[in-house]
Amino acid sequence: MSQPLLTLHVADKRFQSRRIIDGVSFDIQPGEIISLLGPSGCGKSTLLRVIAGLDTDYRGTVRVKGAAPHLHSPDVGFIFQEPRLLPWLTVADNVGFDAGPGGGRNPRVKELLAEVGLADFADAYPKQLSGGMAQRAAIARGLFAQPSLLLLDEPFSAVDAFTRMRLQDLLLSLAARHGTTLLLVTHDIDEAAYLSDRILVMSANPGRIAGELRVDPQRPRDRADPRLVRVQTQALALLHGERLDYLDLSDELAARPHAAAPVDFASLSFAV
Amino acid sequence: MSKVSTLDAALAPADGLGGGQFGGRVVAGRILAQFRGWVVPVVLVAAWEVVVRFGWVSAHLLPPPSELVATLIELAGSGDLFSHVVVSSARVLAGFAIGAMLALLIGAAVGLSRALEAYLDPTFQALRAIPSLAWVPLLLLWLGIDEAPKITLIAIGAFFPVYLNLVAGIKNVDRKLVEVGGIFGLKGWRLIVRIFLPASLPNLLTGLRSGLSLAWMFLVAAELIAATRGLGYLLTDGRETARADLVIVAIVVLALLGKLSDSLLQLAERRLLVWRDVYDSGR
Numbered sequence: 366m367s368q369p370l371l372t373l374h375v376a377d378k379r380f381q382s383r384r385i386i387d388g389v390s391f392d393i394q395p396g397e398i399i400s401l402l403g404p405s406g407c408g409k410s411t412l413l414r415v416i417a418g419l420d421t422d423y424r425g426t427v428r429v430k431g432a433a434p435h436l437h438s439p440d441v442g443f444i445f446q447e448p449r450l451l452p453w454l455t456v457a458d459n460v461g462f463d464a465g466p467g468g469g470r471n472p473r474v475k476e477l478l479a480e481v482g483l484a485d486f487a488d489a490y491p492k493q494l495s496g497g498m499a500q501r502a503a504i505a506r507g508l509f510a511q512p513s514l515l516l517l518d519e520p521f522s523a524v525d526a527f528t529r530m531r532l533q534d535l536l537l538s539l540a541a542r543h544g545t546t547l548l549l550v551t552h553d554i555d556e557a558a559y560l561s562d563r564i565l566v567m568s569a570n571p572g573r574i575a576g577e578l579r580v581d582p583q584r585p586r587d588r589a590d591p592r593l594v595r596v597q598t599q600a601l602a603l604l605h606g607e608r609l610d611y612l613d614l615s616d617e618l619a620a621r622p623h624a625a626a627p628v629d630f631a632s633l634s635f636a637v
Numbered sequence: 638m639s640k641v642s643t644l645d646a647a648l649a650p651a652d653g654l655g656g657g658q659f660g661g662r663v664v665a666g667r668i669l670a671q672f673r674g675w676v677v678p679v680v681l682v683a684a685w686e687v688v689v690r691f692g693w694v695s696a697h698l699l700p701p702p703s704e705l706v707a708t709l710i711e712l713a714g715s716g717d718l719f720s721h722v723v724v725s726s727a728r729v730l731a732g733f734a735i736g737a738m739l740a741l742l743i744g745a746a747v748g749l750s751r752a753l754e755a756y757l758d759p760t761f762q763a764l765r766a767i768p769s770l771a772w773v774p775l776l777l778l779w780l781g782i783d784e785a786p787k788i789t790l791i792a793i794g795a796f797f798p799v800y801l802n803l804v805a806g807i808k809n810v811d812r813k814l815v816e817v818g819g820i821f822g823l824k825g826w827r828l829i830v831r832i833f834l835p836a837s838l839p840n841l842l843t844g845l846r847s848g849l850s851l852a853w854m855f856l857v858a859a860e861l862i863a864a865t866r867g868l869g870y871l872l873t874d875g876r877e878t879a880r881a882d883l884v885i886v887a888i889v890v891l892a893l894l895g896k897l898s899d900s901l902l903q904l905a906e907r908r909l910l911v912w913r914d915v916y917d918s919g920r
């Protein structure tokens with residue numbers, strides 16, 4: 366196996382002596398797409414911040430391309446949980462921010478804006494956008510920079526279902542074209558199964574890795590692929606705190622996705 | 638800029654309901670609304686004229702508006718007014734430029750560097766506590782009675798609002814936006830130019846506007862004390878020759894110049910801050 370793009374071992378991360386993360390370790394290979402799934406408050410955003418070098422106050426070792434994470438690294442991009450557009454720049458200049466002042470004139474900006482459905486808003490200011498539109502602009506900005514590792518914190522949570530599917534496919538095609546590695550935090554189990562090579566499921570208080578799921582089907586995938594449905598069931602079970610070996614994971618089950626899943630949906634306590 | 642904000646519309650349902658049918662009335666109402674501010678001054682000036690004409694107040698102490706206009710025309714005709722205005726404006730411009738420029742440099746440095754803040758900010762806070770007119774005797778002692786003490790005093794006046802607002806503005810830049818800059822590889826100078834400065838621009842402009850109005854105030858102080866030209870001198874001259882009309886004309890001209898220069902900055906503010914998402918922006 367090649368050298369991992371990211372090796373992460375966070376032994377201990379606290380906020381004011383409250384332990385948020387307790388021994389989370391994983392590696393990511395170049396070109397992989399990984400989803401991080403877990404209940405609200407389990408430390409997903411915190412992990413992304415550690416990888417981006419925005420948070421250095423933890424015990425453990427993290428390496429991106431063999432070097433400690435540091436802000437200003439051109440290797441790591443970040444699409445935040447909130448849009449965080451710069452209010453004084455037009456949408457186009459926000460998207461092209463990485464290209465320097467006046468980056469909005471870069472031809473790729475126009476393409477990306479069209480792809481996220483904001484072609485008519487290139488010259489608008491962020492205050493003129495709705496929440497979902499702002500988030501789409503932020504996604505375009507993150508994709509424009511073409512880092513080797515793109516961190517995405519619930520990037521599609523503020524957009525409608527149809528747009529979300531389009532953006533997911535856009536993300537996949539751009540990642541494939543540029544060989545971008547993706548680490549994506551999401552609450553959407555369908556999304557995790559559809560996009561990822563691997564899903565890391567976390568549990569909370571303190572944040573730990575509860576389990577890891579491989580998603581095998583080749584891309585392009587069919588969203589209704591029963592194998593994806595099976596992964597979703599497994600992920601739900603992990604989120605629900607069950608251990609995988611108690612589950613019937615036979616292909617027989619997977620072939621009949623409507624069979625009663627061994628999970629009590631009503632008692633799920635995480636935010637979807 | 639002439640849009641009626643949504644809130645205005647909500648507060649004035651009669652106008653809002655009008656739609657196409659009452660469009661004309663709405664426009665007329667809007668034009669009227671712009672002149673609402675003139676009602677009180679016009680009534681006051683008229684009352685003033687009447688009161689003096691009927692001899693209820695001595696025209697010597699309170700010259701009627703008609704006489705003021707005559708004085709103004711006479712002053713303007715002889716070119717005196719123009720030269721006073723030029724002298725005063727030049728002083729304000731010079732003092733304001735120097736004060737604001739220093740405030741910009743020092744404020745940016747103090748806002749951005751914790752170490753510099755620790756060294757410098759307490760000193761500036763202490764200096765700020767000095768009532769500015771207390772500087773006057775010292776400045777006269779040190780710098781003589783020429784232009785230097787006047788411009789220095791004006792610069793001191795303009796410095797503090799700009800400095801304080803800029804430092805506060807930089808301190809209040811949203812951490813989340815600074816992180817965005819960091820993620821996109823910005824640091825040092827480029828981070829300052831692309832994130833900190835635009836983000837604190839609203840504060841800076843507020844500071845510049847109050848700095849400018851203080852500059853006019855300090856100009857008057859400086860010219861009242863020692864000057865042979867300028868609008869402050871006109872005030873002194875009017876008092877010494879017992880010509881209230883000169884004093885009042887000087888006051889009115891000062892007010893106009895102050896308002897004019899502030900309007901210019903306000904215009905710049907509007908253009909530079911179109912992106913701002915604030916309650917007042919719909920006007």
Ligand SMILES: Nc1ncnc2c1ncn2[C@@H]1O[C@H](COP(=O)(O)OP(=O)(O)OP(=O)(O)O)[C@@H](O)[C@H]1O
Pocket residue numbers: 380381385403404405406407408409410411412446
């Ligand atoms: N700056 C901070 N100061 C103190 N506590 C913090 C801070 N940031 C996060 N936390 C705490 O750390 C925990 C993990 O936060 P984090 O934002 O990583 O959660 P998350 O998994 O991303 O949740 P969500 O799915 O709701 O976004 C939370 O319990 C939160 O209270």
Ligand SMILES: [Mg+2]
Pocket residue numbers: 409410411446518
């Ligand atoms: Mg989060």
